[in-house]
Amino acid sequence: MRQLFRFHGGVHPPEHKAVSSAAPIVQARLPQRLIVPLRQHIGTSARACVAVGDKVLKGQTIGRAEGYVSAAVHAPTSGTVVAIDMRPVAHPSGLSDLCIVIEADGDDRWIERTLLDLARMDASHVRNRLRDLGLAGLGGAVFPSFIKLNPGATAKVPTLVINGAECEPWITCDDRLMRERAQDILTGARIMATLLHATDILVGVEDNKPEALAALQAAARSLDFPADIVAVPTLYPGGGAKQLIQVLTGKEAPSGGRSTDIGVQCFNVGTAYALARAVQHGEPLMSRIVTVTGAVARPQNYEVLLGTPMAELLEQAGRTSEANGVIMGGPMMGFDIADTAAPVVKATNCLLVKSPKLFPPLPRTMPCIRCGACARACPARLQPQELYWFARAKNFGKTQEYHLFDCIECGCCNYVCPSHLPLVDYYRYAKSEIWAREQEKNAADLARRRHESRVSRLEREKAERAERLAAKAPVKKAQATVPPDSAQAAARKALAAETLARVQAKQAAAAPEPLDPPASS
């Protein structure tokens, strides 16, 4: 029995997991049109590499990774590219982003797949392939996986944590995945361990999922894989990477640092599964398990092609009359979807349909009474009441002093707040203001550098021009005195003429030019 630890705080929101966990995963219907956003991960948007009218096959790369922190996107089915334009996407802003729209031909014809031969390929080659296969973390942050699979030049990452905690209420996609496809998950974990040179492999699953635990344990036995399948106590946000690592290892990532600083890397079970599919079948990441739950007729888990419009998926799950909104993610960390025309993306783990009965409006917010309930609940051991105080006063410097950026936005403080303050909204506001200021400052620094270099360039040019003028005068004099048959003089004359022409050209360019008359005149 492994000794477990505790993280600070945490809450026990009602789980509502039984609503969708009983039924097995079903394949979602193939929609007529798929809308594939080019930005489905953290980092730079992928760059479209198909054109409108192109025929694409299932699994074909339609957007290439651009820059380092990026991942490719793929056609989820075969068909024709009918548009590449701005469409509403799943984002709290409700704004649009560049998407590739594919009209499905219904054949679902695969492109030729090449498997990854891990024994023969070196690690960096494998990581590059994973990047091209679009692998990104499916736990919610959608960070490109190939970066996390790089142990770095010096260090090994001795501990690999596979996160099957799934602490957020309502969501059961990881639960079902673990129950039904435990072998693939562990196969993925084994590949990860190889790439990271990890020796200690831990799979953390909250103890409210006994079937998933049993399935994983059976799979580990049958694969003869020395992973430690650990039941962790159910406590929100026990599925946060830092919290799970703390529970399993007792180690806490330093403030502002990453888990790799303490020799631990953490992946979601969904990512491990996708990795196994990528390596063993050459399949890019173009589908995922999505929990559709809440006020729907058939709440359960669906295997959905990325790009499927949310509305179609909700249709399949059965609309109900009392539904009055959709949350992507769970009730603690999810956000409202403004337009269900938005497609399912790599980050979509759950569509939670709201109804007035399930989500009654919050009581009126009241002023902060500084009771400290939020500080007791905060898993990051922050002082949410102080963060709130300073974020509200727009004193962003102070919020950073209180370690705003260690906040994981888990929503525990919101949940316990007796005044029902939207605390996390204030932290998000403060964070995005600080980022915007950072960007503004960088832009200003760039402008300053460019302005300074321009000023110095102008000065240099002026000095050079003066120098040339000074040099030209004696040349002219020389022309008059030295006999023209001297070869040296001829060369000098040619040089002078050339210089003169250049100066004249420059002056002509510098002078205000009249409107170009038509060529005929």
Next chain:
Amino acid sequence: MEQYFLILVGTVFVNNIIMSKVLGLCPFFGVSKKLETALSMGLATTFVLTLGSGTSYLINHYLLLPAGLTYLRPLSFIVVIAAIVQFTEMFVEKTSPVLYQVLGIYLPLITTNCAVLGIPLLNVQADHNFLQSLIFGFGGAVGFTMVLVLFAGLRERLDGADIPKPFRGTSIAMITAGLMSLAFMGFSGLVHLR
């Protein structure tokens, strides 16, 4: 030894120069908007006050008393203090131009800070020896710095508070200062300076 310690505790807490003697209110309200500025102002004042009370003692004891010119005390003290402030100003301008700019007018105004002239005069009144004078000056300045920093912390926090409109700004600061002063009365009786 105990006596020096008592002077220190007495000047810092019991007879705090701002809260119970009500001296030096100008910088107390002027430079207490930000914690860092308040601390810097406190440090500058500490430097001036400690040096000022030492030199004042020397001038009083070796120049004015033998010559029987005790009536020149305020005049000569202020001259020396002005010089020390000038010196501090140059030093601050050299080492921290931003602080120099932030302290602005309050830096030269240390000269006219009644606390700075008050303490050397109180020293003379209490008939302190040289070491006692130094400690008295230093303690007074530490008390000044402490109160200034505490008050700046409170005011930074007040920025985010829901203060009724008519009380915003200086008025709430005045109320806060009054309450702080009441709180400092709790120290009276801790030490009796004889």
Next chain:
Amino acid sequence: MLAAVLVMAAIALLVGGVLGYAAVRFRVEGDPLADKIDALLPQTQCGQCGHPGCKPYAQAIAEGSAEINQCPPGGEDGIRRLAELLGKEFKPLNAEHGQPKPKSVAVIDEAVCIGCTLCIQACPVDAILGASKQMHTVLAAECTGCELCVAPCPVDCITVQPIAEDLANWKWKYPAVPLKDVA
């Protein structure tokens, strides 16, 4: 009486000597404050403050010959930051120098552009690319939206357009909470 005068004179002499030494010892070279102010300015180099660029304006503020409320691109936030740095009172933006505008970028109508290079010479940050009689274009990432290129254009093909909100620059809004909603 004579004693008093002598004593005061002695004190003055001593003090003067010390101060004279300090003045030499702690002489301040250059103006490090101007750099600190310059770091807070938005570097649009637009000249709306009445100075030929951000640096000269920073120097003018440091010398005390300019107010802190003359920079429209910096907006109220910029004035607040300057006020904080300099320990001055916040002042609303001086309307004489213009109004703050949303962050913008210049766009050249490439069909109309005649390639006169006038805008290239006007651009303070070299954000316009082109050559004589060739079409010009704006490097959007480098453009500060200062509008200095608009006036020199003989064919009025340059417009300054506010940057549209997209996923990359979208910000969380200040939470709207009806706190005062007490019956």
